[in-house]
Amino acid sequence: MEIAVRALVKSYEVPVRGAGLSAALRALFHREYKTVTAVNGVSFDIAAGERVGFLGPNGAGKTTTLKCLAGLLSCTRGEVTVGGYNPSKRQEEFLKRVTLVAGQKQQLLWDLPPTDTFALNRAIYEVPAAQYRETLDALVALLKLDAVLHKPVRQLSLGERMKCELAAALLHRPKVLFLDEPTIGLDVVMQSAVRSFIKEYNEAHGATVILTSHAMDDVTALCPRVMVINRGEIVYDGSREALVERVRPGRTVKARLSAPAPAALVGALDRRGCLRAHEGATLTLEVARAELGEVLAAVLAEAAVEDLSIEEPPLDEVMAELFAKTEAP
Amino acid sequence: MSGARSFIEKWRGLLGVGVASAVAYRGEFLVWILTTNLPLIMMALWTTVAAEGPVGRFGQRGFVAYFLGALLVRFLSGSWVVWQLTWDIREGGLGPRLLKPMHPFAYYAGENLAQIPLRLLVSVPLVLALVVGVGPAALGHDYRQWLLLPVLLLGAWLVLYTAMLVVASLALFVDSALAVWELWMAVGYVLSGYLMPFELLPAPLRRVAWWLPWRVTLALPLETLLGLCSVRESLAGLALQLVWVTVFGAAALALWRRGMRRFAAFGG
The missing domain is CATH 3.30.70 (Alpha-Beta Plaits)
Incomplete structure (x- = not known):
């Protein structure tokens, strides 16, 4: 299995404080915390090359789970392995194997053209020059990036930036793609282009794709398998058709x-x-x-x-x- | 790819983009240069004082040389990492960096070092002012100190950089890490030799401050540049720089490791 998750629990200590001056003064001397469990005993396996939609309402625990898989968060309890690695150790080989694209966060260098971010990633991921050229050419052609490669990122539209984010995230040819709302804020045409691209990448490289999205069109177009999470627990894991059949036969x-x-x-x-x-x-x-x-x-x-x-x-x-x-x- | 070649390739790429970034932010850089005027104000103050007679071994020309040199050392060894890193921690920019197969400390170091060409460029007028305005006599004449100077400047940068990493790592635990840095700077203005030559500090304070990290970030390379200290003292300062880099580097790594356990990248 490319990804194996066993009884994953992730909880946070969140400071709590009442409103008003007296509460503010009390908090100076004694801070109170409450434990919030964002993910509660989640288990699943994902095979190499699968495309899986991770669905749930806001605050259900989707993004937290994705961050645990990507190595940005360590789990409170349970076991997670991705490609045989423990993500929370963030070993170099693991980081070269995965990528995370979060629709609202960016890795592009804001005041420089996307080519500079690409060059930086080439250096950091130690991509050989020939492979870099080949991958970049393919990404530029697939995502139609020619016109934007040399413009400062700040001058690009949201859609153009998102496509460049995808290119930057895929230059090192990761085997596992964590996509958190990859089409958020994009128009319909751009959403469709991004979906097609993700599918093509998955098919060409046999990459595993895990996608969270509130845009159900993303999931319908991309994910034969869906996992539904609510209040930190998986309430459904199976094919998209079977889910539809079960809820609305x-x-x-x-x-x-x-x-x-x-x-x-x-x-x-x-x-x-x-x-x-x-x-x-x-x-x-x-x-x-x-x-x-x-x-x-x-x-x-x-x-x-x-x-x-x-x-x-x-x-x-x-x-x-x-x-x-x-x-x- | 061999280890050494891969290392060189990695850093060449990092520095290349860093230089492009430094050029893109040249406006901010220029503002920093123009607002780093405290040594010039102190120069005006101390040369007025010295008009009535030398202060210690500093006459008017001596003060001009000292504060122009202070500006030069500051331009060449300054770092902004404490602001960059705390900003990234608070605003969520750290998440994407953590996903790269390179430690963020190394990444920021590359970004900082990539500013060297631009910093050298703005240092040229200062060096000219020193040589032409004050005269070559104001500079050190021992070639061994000239050889030591780049090493001491790198050491000064490293002490400052690792100290900043310690403070910035605190941002993983508390909201007001930058206030700690304000405190560092306030103490450092006096103990580093930024407001007055280090040797003019009262003797008891000077004896303590000699061992503290601030002196080796400014007064040490500056005194070496101006030949105000012996080669032996420069070497002793270099050893002290190594000690502080080790202390701050270890503290920063320990804090970072602990902080990473708590870190919730761009919100939970």
Whole structure:
């Protein structure tokens, strides 16, 4: 296994202080702390070359887990190995094997062109000149960076910076990519470009990718496997399809009819409990997979259909429903 | 790649980008140069005092040489790492550095050393002012001290750099690490020979301060430059520099290791 995590616990001592002058004065002499457990007994394995989405609401423990895997945080209890290394020791060979891209934090040198950061990384990671040239050329072509290579980073757009961040993070050809919100703040076109690039890199180099993102499109496009974490515990680990099937087993059917839907049809669909929305000639249904054929046959028998689509429920709706279930007392 | 070659490649790359960075921040550098004017103010003050007669062995020309030399030593051996590192710790810039296969202390050292070309450039007018304005007599004449001077300047930088690392590492534990550095500077103004020649300090204070780290960051290379001390004293100072670098380096590494256990990179 490329990554093995056993009973990982990460807790923090957080200072607490009441409001007001008296609390401030008390804190001068006696500081109180409370222990916050961000990750609580998480275990999982990830094989080399897998692409895994790490999902959860804000404060669920995703980023903390990712930092423990990347070696930025040491775990309070439990065991973590990445490529056979203990990340918290931050050995040189381990650091050359991994990379962390955090959407909101950057390694690019702000007042210098990206090429200077690339050159710095080449030196620090001791990338041989020929391999550096080859990798850089490939990254520049894939990410379309020609026009921005020699501009100071401060003059680049967010999307351009993010692409340069990715290039800087991948120049040493890491085998494990930790991506924390890699598309945050990017427009739709740029998000799609970044996703395609990550997938291509994974396929070309057999790299393992772990991604946290609130953009479910990232996860849908990239991750056949998802892990869902909530309140520091893993509440789901398996395929994305199986998660959708478990939480929302139905399919969303959208039908546009040539005329307003007959009342009898609407009534029948409503009685079956699958009618989600009805507006004139447009019907939105949510149908269990086993009943899909039967319901479609009934619609086609009662009305002329101009357009029809059958979709998985959107992942963000699935996640919202899953979190609502796990939050419920 | 062999160990030595890999080391050279690594540092060549680091220094190359460091020089580019120093050039990019030349504006800030210039402001630093222009605002480092305390030795000039002290020069004006002490030359006025010396108008009525020499103070110790310093006449007016002696004070001019001393404070121009103080500026020169400061430009060549100064470091900003305490501000850089505490800023990175507080603002989250340290996380990306920790993920690089290079210790942050080495990384910042490279960044600092890369400023040398720019520092040498601004030092030229000062050297000219010393030689032309004050006269070559104001400088030391023993070639052994000239050979020792670059080593002592490097030593002064190292003492300052490692002391700054100790203080900056405190930022992993407390919010106000920079206040400790303010204290270091306040004491250092007096005990390093920055406000007055070290030898003009009251004798009891001078005897204690001789062993403390401040003198070897400024007065030692300065007195060597001006030939105000013997070769033997310069060598003794070099030995003391080594002691302080070892002490501060070990303390910084120990604090860093402890601090890293507590460190929550860019928020938990």
